[in-house]
Amino acid sequence: MMAARIAPYNNILPQHMIVAIDGPAGAGKSTVARAVAGELGYVYIDSGAMYRAVALEALREGVALDDHIRLERLARGDRIRPGSSADDAIRAPEVSAAASRVSAIPGVRRALVEKQREMAESAAVVMEGRDIGTVVFPGAHVKIYLDADPRERARRRAIDLGSAGDREEMERLAAELAERDERDATRADSPLRRAPDAVMVDTTGRTIGDVVGEIVALVRARSASGKGAKG
Numbered sequence: 001m002m003a004a005r006i007a008p009y010n011n012i013l014p015q016h017m018i019v020a021i022d023g024p025a026g027a028g029k030s031t032v033a034r035a036v037a038g039e040l041g042y043v044y045i046d047s048g049a050m051y052r053a054v055a056l057e058a059l060r061e062g063v064a065l066d067d068h069i070r071l072e073r074l075a076r077g078d079r080i081r082p083g084s085s086a087d088d089a090i091r092a093p094e095v096s097a098a099a100s101r102v103s104a105i106p107g108v109r110r111a112l113v114e115k116q117r118e119m120a121e122s123a124a125v126v127m128e129g130r131d132i133g134t135v136v137f138p139g140a141h142v143k144i145y146l147d148a149d150p151r152e153r154a155r156r157r158a159i160d161l162g163s164a165g166d167r168e169e170m171e172r173l174a175a176e177l178a179e180r181d182e183r184d185a186t187r188a189d190s191p192l193r194r195a196p197d198a199v200m201v202d203t204t205g206r207t208i209g210d211v212v213g214e215i216v217a218l219v220r221a222r223s224a225s226g227k228g229a230k231g
């Protein structure tokens with residue numbers, strides 16, 4: 001499969017602050033990003049939810065997951081916006097699987113990246129995903145790479161899936177995550193990469209408040225120093 005070729009972001013000095021939060025599933029991105037946005041009064045954008053919304057529409061409309069043309073058209077449509085689909089519907093396991101497939105389609109990525117960039121033109125944003133600090137906003141004012149060890153991430157996923165407390169299930173989830181990390185790290189077209197200038201934040205064993213506090217302090221320091229985004 002071909003890697004998505006996406007034009008560089010030309011808006012070198014965006015007027016509004018952009019905070020990019022990337023990292024693997026289960027690192028705590030959604031909870032942390034939402035809370036950081038809340039504290040700063042920025043708009044929170046979950047880019048993964050947009051890939052999920054495309055997948056959900058495709059499943060509902062019977063669009064084949066290898067029909068790149070129709071999937072790109074869907075992704076460009078007005079119905080795909082953050083928050084455009086009910087949260088429960090886009091979190092269903094079959095939608096997760098379909099989202100992973102549609103997110104590998106270059107035209108879908110191009111369409112969603114354009115929308116993500118537009119959103120930062122009118123407001124300060126905290127955007128979470130896999131490629132926000134590398135592809136969507138290489139010039140983001142603050143870049144965070146959030147991580148946690150596979151066991152902790154598995155525990156969080158188990159809580160999300162309602163299977164916390166099931167020891168065997170947790171072991172299985174931890175093994176699955178470790179395997180997926182390995183695959184992602186070695187896949188040439190994986191969207192998840194750490195930007196060289198991202199701040200690494202490991203959430204293992206830390207409270208949400210502690211992690212959020214660290215990131216908010218970083219953003220405040222960066223915005224007080226008046227430094228714009230780097231090109």
Ligand code: DC
Binds near residue numbers: 049101128
């Ligand atoms: O973070 P999530 O699980 O909601 O993401 C859903 C899917 O979309 C997942 O397969 C990763 C992919 N994704 C992506 O490729 N790029 C992003 N910026 C965000 C998510």
